[in-house]
Amino acid sequence: MSLIEVTSLTVRYGGRTALDGVAFTVPEGAVYALLGRNGAGKSSLVRCLLGAQRPAAGSVRLFGRDIWRRRASILSEVGVVPEEPDAPPAMTVRQIAAFCARLYPRWDAARVDDRLRRFGVPTDVPFGRLSKGQKGQVSLTLALAPQPRLVILDDPTLGLDPLARRAVFEELIVDLADRGTTVFLTSHDLAGVEGIADRVGVLRDGRLIVDEELESLKGRFRRIRFPAGGEEGGLGGLGGLAALVPMSVARSAWGTEAVVARWDERTARGAEISALTLEEIFFAVVDPAAGERP
C-alpha cells in the first residue's frame, strides 16, 4: 500500500512554476529521500504533502485520502519536522509538548521526556532561546511523539553541526527499527540520507528527474577508472566515451561491464569499476558539469 501518492502535482507562484507535474508514490515502511538544489521545489512539495499549500493542479493523497480536504484528520497520523523550527518562541518546551499532546489521539509522553533528556534539551526554557540544534531536536521529538505512521522531515539537519545531524538520523533509525514508520524527508545531507533511504527522488527546476530505489540508482551509476594512455584506441567506438579527458561524467547505453570489457579487449590494460556515493550521483544528475571536478 502506498502511504503517499503524488499525482501530476503542479505548484505556481504567480508566473513562476515551482513544481511541474510531479508524480511519485511512497510505499508503507519506506524511507523516501527527496533531493534537489535550493529552489528546486522541495519545500513546496513538502507544504503540499502537509496540506498547507494548495496545488495549482494534481493531487496529494496520504493514506489514500486527499490531504487538502482532510488535512486535520490525516495529520493525526503524521509527524512533521519543519525546515525552520516554528514553535511559538515564548512557550517552553514543556508547554509546547503539553499543547501538542492535546491534539493527537496518541501521545507517548514518556518517550518525549526520554528523548529530550537524551538530547540534553532543557524543558523549562522558552523555545525561542534554544539553539538551532536543540530546536531541531525538539521538533523531531514532537514529530515522533504521537507514534505516527508517517514522518515528514523537511531538511531536518539544515544548519546543524555534524554531531547533531548524526543524532537526528540515529533517532530516525531507532524509530524505524522500532515501529517501521514510513519516512519522507528532504535533505542536503546526502551522506546521512544515504544511510537510511531506500528510495530517492531528485527534483530539478520543479521536475522530478529521478524517482528510483537507491540500490537501483547506485547500480546505474558507476565510476570507471581507465589506466592512463590508450584512450584513443580503447574508447573508440564507445559512443561519447571517446571524448573523456581527463575525467568526466557521461551517459552510455552500453553498460559499465560492456564498456570495461571493450576497453580490456582493445588495450589489454584493466579498467577499474567502483560504486558512486549518493552525493556523486546527485552531482551527476543535477549538475553534470560538477562531475568534471579533478
Added chain:
Amino acid sequence: MKGFLALLVREVAERWLLLAGAVAVGFFPLLVPLLPGVPGGSSVETRAGIALALCLTVNVVLAVILGASVIAGELAERRLGFYFSRPVAGWAVWAGKLAGAAVLSIGAALLVLLPTLVVDHRIELNTPMPWWIGSAWIGRVPPFAGVLVSVCLLLLLLSHLVSTMVRSRSPWLLLDLAAALTAAALFWSSRQTLANARAVDALGWGLAAFTILLAAAAALASAIQVTCGRTDARRSHRLLSLVFWSGLGVVTAGFAVYAHWVVDVSPADLQSFEAVLAAPSGPWVGLRGPALRRGNYFPSFLFDTTSGRAFKIGTSPADRFWWQQPVFSADGSHAAWLEVVAGGYELRALDLSRTGRPVASTVSFADWSARLALSPRGRLLAAVQGSVLTVDDLEARRLVASIPLGATDDQRFQVRFLDDRHLRLYEEVSERSPGGAPVWRLSAFDLDLDAGHGRLIRTGGIELPGGRPYYWTIGPDGWRLVLRSQSGPILLADLRTGTLVATLPRCGVGSLAVFLADGRLLLDQRSAGGAMLCLLDRDGAELRRMSFPGLRVAVGGEVQPGRLAMATAPQGSLADPAGWSAFLLDLDTGQRVSIGPDLLPTLRDLTPFDRGAASPQSIGPRLFLKKGGELVLLDPATGHLRTLLHIYRG
C-alpha cells in the same frame, strides 16, 4: 473543537501577563482621587469614571494590538505552519486564536474594574453618560458587556485585516487601498443621504446593520483566509482581499440602496399626516408625515392636488420637533423652503406653475428657525435669521435689502408682505420694566422697498404687562391682534393705535381665538361638558354661541366666507378619522350641512399659525382625512369628495 480549545487556552496562557497587568492598571482609579489638584466631588464617582474609561481604553487597545498580531503576525513571521502541521482544522486555528485574543481583551478590560468594584462595591456615575455606561450600568451588565464584546470583536477583525494586508507587502495592497477608498466614499455618501434627510432611526438601523455586516464580512474573509490560504501569506492576502472587498462591496452597495430606498418616497408612502398645509390659493399643498417602515423619517412634499404631481422638499433637523413648513406666495404660484445641505441650510424656491428645478436664494442660512415670507407673486423672499432681515429677489438672484435688527435677550420676529413692494415686520420682545415687572411688547415696522433708504419705519405697537402670551395672531388687516395672555383672558388689541380693543368673553377653559376672513373672531372653547364656539364681531362683541354638548370637536377652516368645516365625535382621537362626522357650519345661521362620516378636517383646532391656509381662498379648509388613509377634497358646491391620495395606515 479540541483544536479550537487548545488554541484558545494557548493564546490566553501565553499572554496571561496582560490580565495581571490589567489588574494592576485597575488600582490607578483608586489612587487618582488622592492626588493633589484632582477636582473635588464624589471620590466614588471619580473612581468609577476613571475605571470605566480605563476599561474601555484597555479593551480597545488590546483588541487592536492582538488583532494585528495573533494571526497576521505569525503568518508574516512564518510561524503559522506550526499549527498547520498538526491535526488542527483551519477554522480551529482561526477561531481559537481570535477567541483567545477576545478573551484577553475583554477579560483584561473587566479586570480593570475589579479593584474599584471591590473597594466601592459598585461602579456608578451620576454624570450623564451614554446609555451603555449610564449610572445604573452595573444593574444592566448585558448592554455594557455587549458593547465591550462588540467593540472588541469588530476591532480585532478589522485590525487583523489591516495587519494582514500591510504585512503581506504584495501588490494587492494597492487594490486594497483603492477598494477601501471606494467603499468609504460610497458609505459616506449613503450616510449623508440619511443624515441630511434627518432619517435618524433609519440611519441608526443602517449603521448598525452595516457594522454587523462589516464585521461578518471581515470574519468570513479572515476565516477563509486562514482555512484556505493556510501558511501561504500571499495567497492568504489574496483570499482575504477577494472575500472581504466582495463582501464589503455588497454590504456598502446594500447600504446605498437602503439609503436611497429610505428617502425615495412619495406622498403615498406616508403612514399618516403630521401636517397638511395648503397654499393661500391654488392647488398646491405641503404635506409631512412619517413614512412607512422608515422609522422617524418625516418626509415633506409639495403636492399638486390637481395633477397629483409631488415634489419632495427638505425636512426638519433631527433635534427639532417642529416642521419648518414651506411658505407660499399669496397667489399660490411659488413656494420656498429650507433644505438641509452640508454645513447648514439652503433656501430653495420653486415656481409651482412650471416643472423646472427649484432655485437657491443668494442668502445663506445657518438658522433653521428663520422666519420666511414670499411676496404675493413670489418674486421676493423676506427672511429673518438671527437679527438680520434680508429681502432676496429670487428671479434676479440678487439681494434687495439686508437690515440689521438689533438684538435683545428674548426677541422673536414675524414677517409678512403687504404687497409686492412693502413688507411688515412684527417684533416681539419680552423683558422686565425698570421696576422689575415683566412686560411684553409687540411692534410693527414697515419697509418700503422702493423708498431707497432701506430703513424699517415703526408703524405701530403695543405694550402689555405680564410675560409672553400663550399665543398671538394678527388679523387679515395686519393691525388687529388677538392674544391669550398667561393670566388667562383673551384680548383683542390694535397695533396701529397701541390700545386694547376688548377682553373677549370666556365661556370655558382652554380657549383659542382666531380671525375669520372678514375680520370677525371665532372663539373655540372647550370644557369637560363639551365644546362651544362663539362668533364675535370685529370689536369682540358676541354675536352667536354654538354648543356641542358631550362631543369632541375638530374645527377646520372657512370653506367659504362664514362656512366652517368641522367634525364632531362622541369619543375619538384626532389621529384617526374613524367615528368622526364632518359637516359645514354656517356661522351666521348655525345651520349644519353634513359632509360624511369618518372624516376629519386636516386643519385642526383653529390653528393660529398660518391663517392663509385656513382662508376661504385656500383649498386647505376643504381637505379632509378619511378613515382608511385617504386625503379627500370637498367640493362645497356639490358636497362631493374627491380622493387625492391614498396613504398607508400604520
